[in-house]
Amino acid sequence: MDSISKFNGIDYANTFAKKISVMHELIKDVLSGHLNKGDVIIDIGGGPGMGAKIIENLGIEATVINIEPSTTIYDIPQLSSVKYIPLKMTFKDALDAKMPFAANCLLMVSSEHEIALCSGLSAKENKRIFFEDLNKFIHKNLKKNGLLVFGFPNYRKGASETEIDKQRRLTESLLGHSHPKEEFFSVEEFSVSLGVQPVVYIQKPMNLANENPEETILRANAAVFKIQNGNL
Numbered sequence: 001m002d003s004i005s006k007f008n009g010i011d012y013a014n015t016f017a018k019k020i021s022v023m024h025e026l027i028k029d030v031l032s033g034h035l036n037k038g039d040v041i042i043d044i045g046g047g048p049g050m051g052a053k054i055i056e057n058l059g060i061e062a063t064v065i066n067i068e069p070s071t072t073i074y075d076i077p078q079l080s081s082v083k084y085i086p087l088k089m090t091f092k093d094a095l096d097a098k099m100p101f102a103a104n105c106l107l108m109v110s111s112e113h114e115i116a117l118c119s120g121l122s123a124k125e126n127k128r129i130f131f132e133d134l135n136k137f138i139h140k141n142l143k144k145n146g147l148l149v150f151g152f153p154n155y156r157k158g159a160s161e162t163e164i165d166k167q168r169r170l171t172e173s174l175l176g177h178s179h180p181k182e183e184f185f186s187v188e189e190f191s192v193s194l195g196v197q198p199v200v201y202i203q204k205p206m207n208l209a210n211e212n213p214e215e216t217i218l219r220a221n222a223a224v225f226k227i228q229n230g231n232l
């Protein structure tokens with residue numbers, strides 16, 4: 001099962017998204033206060049317009065471009081304050097495409113590890129290519145002093161192999177697939193690749209099964225980076 005087709009044909013907003021709602025709450029928190037009326041946000045791997053929905057819920061009049069290769073792109077969210085532009089393409093395709101507008105903010109929520117996997121190499125090589133592509137995309141499409149907002153899952157630092165195996169079995173039973181820890185990103189990897197520290201970084205336990213949140217080793221992370229040298 002590849003990273004794109006595994007999301008094809010599922011009612012993402014009513015199934016998967018409900019299980020990772022902690023991630024979306026964190027993203028809502030970090031976006032609030034960072035976006036302004038009239039901003040353009042490019043949501044990369046946004047599924048059925050998840051970024052657009054969060055921004056709509058914040059009541060911000062903005063334009064959201066969603067780059068999403070799976071059929072979830074056909075599930076168009078109900079929006080009033082957000083202008084929504086869905087583009088059915090992969091992140092790789094988007095590197096060569098002309099975006100309708102330059103962005104004030106690039107957003108990726110739980111899509112980084114799926115996008116990286118598309119290169120089909122080792123986790124380390126996939127990440128190297130991911131960051132190379134991300135930097136190209138930033139230089140092409142992010143306005144000067146633009147923002148990068150990442151929502152990404154990972155396992156609690158120091159979690160044992162046994163704990164990770166147990167969590168993976170639970171994740172597979174609830175979401176249909178799981179990831180080894182090398183495929184997930186850390187905030188340090190983003191900082192190193194972007195050459196800056198985040199201006200905001202928060203994390204919370206992410207419980208997929210609604211048991212005690214403190215007992216899960218799965219973490220939802222949200223980080224905001226300010227990029228000084230956008231070239232637009």
Ligand SMILES: C[S@@+](CC[C@H](N)C(=O)[O-])C[C@H]1O[C@@H](n2cnc3c(N)ncnc32)[C@H](O)[C@@H]1O
Binds near residue numbers: 068069114
């Ligand atoms: C876990 S979902 C996250 C969806 C959404 N961002 C959210 O907040 O719920 C991962 C998304 O990444 C997308 N994806 C996978 N490979 C991709 C690629 N190469 N380029 C862009 N998106 C990709 C999937 O189709 C899926 O919609």
